[in-house]
Amino acid sequence: MSISTQVAWKYFYKRKKNHFINYISALSVIGLTIGFTVLLLVGSVFNGFEGLLLSMFSQTNPDLYIASERGKTMDITPQQLEEVTALTGVAAAAPVLEETVLFSYDNNNLVASLYGVPENYFSVVDLRPYRSLGALELYMEGEPQLILGTTLKRNLNVVINDPFQPVETFFPRSSGTTFLGQDLLRRQVIYPSGTFSVVQEEGSGHAYAPLDFVRSLIGYPDTVYTGLQIKLADEGAENRVRQSLHHIFNEQKIIIRNNYQQDEDLYKLMNIEKWIGYIIVIFTIILIAFNLVGCIWMIVIEKSDHFRILKAMGAQKKDIRRIIFKLGGFYALTSILTGTGVTLLIYWLHKTFGLLRMGESMIVDSYPSELHGTDFILGISVVILICFLASWPAAIRAVNLSFRQKK
Secondary structure (H helix, E strand, O other): OOHHHHHHHHHHHOOOOOHHHHHHHHHHHHHHHHHHHHHHHHHHHHHHHHHHHHHHHOOOOOOEEEEEOOOOOEEOOHHHHHHHHOOOOEEEEEEEEEEEEEEEEOOEEEEEEEEEEOOOHHHOOOOHHHEEEEOOOOEEOOEEEEEEEHHHHHHHOOOOOOOOOOEEEEEEOOOOOOHHHOOOEEEEEEEEEEEEOOOOOOOOOEEEEEHHHHHHHHOOOOOEEOEEEEEEOOHHHHHHHHHHHHHHOOOOOEEEEEOOHHHHHHHHHHHHHHHHHHHHHHHHHHHHHHHHHHHHHHHHHHOHHHHHHHHHOOOOHHHHHHHHHHHHHHHHHHHHHHHHHHHHHHHHHHHHHOOOEOOOOOOOOEOOOOOOHHHHHHHHHHHHHHHHHHHHHHHHHHHHHOOOOOO
């Protein structure tokens, strides 16, 4: 241990002659510890909500979604689909058609999204764990079936497995007879087989139907789709698969979005809220650090004779500054170690007993929380930087004292 470290440690732990300095010193450590703990806990709550929303909103999101950069639709040939399915790292792929159509059931009309999906779609996005009523089957006895989200079912008052009342779907014709509105809309009927319940239902909700049924309703050619959804066999293969997909669709301008990017706006908003919380807590720590500035300053004044002696013994300016900065470092280290212990204890208690409840009507019983290593890195960096800056005025004072003659 160097001499500067020994001197700084002595100034830190040894009781001061002025008892007021002892109180200020203890308050500084307690304040920094509380600030460090709150910073970690606030971050853990935001991480928990982010993880919760990611798990909920990714229920109907594929691992990768390919869409056209220039328009609403893209061409996918059978050969391209085979090449995508054969890629290393791709578990399954499903081309989809998405369009906004008019649903009608028992005099109830509603505009909502209709997805045309192939029979292997559930191997890409598995909705079966979220089944609410009926069966999630696209075909029953060779007939196309409609799978409704609970929001759409509720708004239309659909009765599942009703053999006498199908759901009518309408979509505008691009051309044809439009005299007095006749044949202005394509009309097809389909029977509902079941419902699913997920959080990611916006507006009026959405529904799934066989790809051929939706293609016939919309009138798109056989190779035209609105996107291609992909299930990855390994999340670590995403970058490699992306490069291969750009090579396969090199003649088209495509956009490839992963699970996060499909709800990017939501996560950006959550990150903004998270950083606003961080800034408020960091500002509070800065206010607490003013106690530390006064504490180290008073220690320098009390130990001014020591610095003159060190100067007389040959200590240079950098040696004096090093002592003061290491003194601030001991305050930071003590606060970090204590705050880490307190944070881990509170985190364990909350995970075990659920200290903060959210209420009976909420999705989860207690506030979700997840501690990440980046939160510790941020908290440690903030405390060290604040303690370094708090030591700076006292270091300048100590260097000036070392040049003075005692009166």
